[in-house]
Amino acid sequence: MLRPLKNAVLGIAFAATGFVLVLPQSIQAHCQIPCGIYDDHARVQAMLEDAATVEKSVKLIAELSGKSDPQSQNQLVRWVMNKESHADQIQEIVAQYFMTQRIKSDSANYDRKIAVLHRMLIAAMKCKQTTDLKYVQELRELLKTFEQLYF
Secondary structure, three states: OHHHHHHHHHHHHHHHHHHHHHOOOOOOOOOOOOOOOOOHHHHHHHHHHHHHHHHHHHHHHHHHOOOOOHHHHHHHHHHHHHHHHHHHHHHHHHHHHHHHHHOOOOOOOHHHHHHHHHHHHHHHHHHHHOOOHHHHHHHHHHHHHHHHHHO
């Protein structure tokens, strides 16, 4: 009598654990409570690292795209997914951290900051849509411009 109950409980526990493990993982720019804890330098550094990862992904996608063996095809898919993920993370930080929480409408150079951030969103989108390194370079340049405007 207890054995079926035990098996059912274990089954539910394993199913719940598996469900949690397959939930999409997302980087969060920061909470929107607002908690008042901000590290703008860390967010910019994270975007620079993400841009470097997008660049490496683009280069490896180009290298692997001419190969047809299963391992190369597997790695190709993984690098495409990696490129998408890191470009998404840049967009998340731009939109959910800087544009909604940190850039105030009365701040110095508000219009320029917002325009650069908007262009960063578009460049990150282009990085996802293509494998053209010019968009990665544009994204990096915009990051540097934003960094100079912001700090």
